Amino acid sequence: DQQVKQNSPSLSVQEGRISILNCDYTNSMFDYFLWYKKYPAEGPTFLISISSIKDKNEDGRFTVFLNKSAKHLSLHIVPSQPGDSAVYFCARANAGGTSYGKLTFGQGTILTVHP
Amino acid sequence: DAGVIQSPRHEVTEMGQEVTLRCKPISGHNSLFWYRQTMMRGLELLIYFNNNVPIDDSGMPEDRFSAKMPNASFSTLKIQPSEPRDSAVYFCASRRQGLTSPLHFGNGTRLTVT
Numbered sequence: 001d002q003q004v005k006q007n008s009p010s011l012s013v014q015e016g017r018i019s020i021l022n023c024d025y026t027n028s029m030f031d032y033f034l035w036y037k038k039y040p041a042e043g044p045t046f047l048i049s050i051s052s053i054k055d056k057n058e059d060g061r062f063t064v065f066l067n068k069s070a071k072h073l074s075l076h077i078v079p080s081q082p083g084d085s086a087v088y089f090c091a092r093a094n095a096g097g098t099s100y101g102k103l104t105f106g107q108g109t110i111l112t113v114h115p
Numbered sequence: 116d117a118g119v120i121q122s123p124r125h126e127v128t129e130m131g132q133e134v135t136l137r138c139k140p141i142s143g144h145n146s147l148f149w150y151r152q153t154m155m156r157g158l159e160l161l162i163y164f165n166n167n168v169p170i171d172d173s174g175m176p177e178d179r180f181s182a183k184m185p186n187a188s189f190s191t192l193k194i195q196p197s198e199p200r201d202s203a204v205y206f207c208a209s210r211r212q213g214l215t216s217p218l219h220f221g222n223g224t225r226l227t228v229t
Contacts, residue, residue: 006157032214043119043206043220044158051215089158093214099171101146103218107157 003027004092006106015115019077023090023106026071032093035064035075037086038108044089048075052095080113087111117141121207121221129229133195136224139188140209148218149182149192150206158206164190165212176201197228 005024013019021035030052036044050057050064050073057064063076073090087108094102120139128134140147148163162172167184175182179198184190194201204223210216 034217036218041222043208043222044218045220046217049215049217091218095214101165101212101214102160102163102171103148104160105150105158 004090004104004106006090006109008109009107010110010112012112012114013080015082015113016079019075019080019084019111019113021075021077021088021090021109021111023073023075024071025073025092030095032095033064033066033073034091034093034103035062036089036091036105037084038089039086044087047088077111080111082113082115085111085113119207119209119219119221121205121224123224124222125225125227127227127229128197130198131196132228133193134197134201134226134228136192136205136207136226138190138192138207138221140190140207141219142188143211144209144219145187145212146210146216147184147190148208149190150208152204152206152223161192194226197226199228202226202228 003026034049035047037047038044048059048062050066055066065074089105089108091105122137145166149161151159161174162182164184182192204225206223208218208220210218
């Protein structure tokens, strides 16, 4: 079973500091990883992604790191802003087999950024 | 771009009733996904379609759940009969076919079964 796990249900950070959200996965070779952000009463929205051939991808304040040996993914937000307060989901898109393109999500981490 | 449109936004029904959730994907998108969000399990994938064909329905909880995609612009998720444990927010999402295409979500249907 190919799983994606976010072991921290919540994270609280002071405005201006760094937020680090973590994700672990199993049984992946060439999959594609994504982060989504969700506000209450809305659907998740795409934030940033990374291919398994890379170990880092950066977009403004958001950087995703991929550690393939540890099967670990992290999202760094710096500096954190109150508007970043939301639920963050990591996700994996299957790159092979009969379930090519299947997108599975972790349980989510609630980020709260205090002014 | 109108985005993914789901209806209804809220549905309250009694146990045993049939529930039908509807989704209109973004035009030009040929992959469609149905997810269920609960506090305990996060975002669970129920089923997804490529070019209107179901590819993986291993996440569908049981035979009470069924999903159809009769054409590229419409999909339904039906629960018959509904049970209180089906209460959750159900999301539909679509994307262009391809691993790197991001998924676009609707705003979800909040289902309450009493």
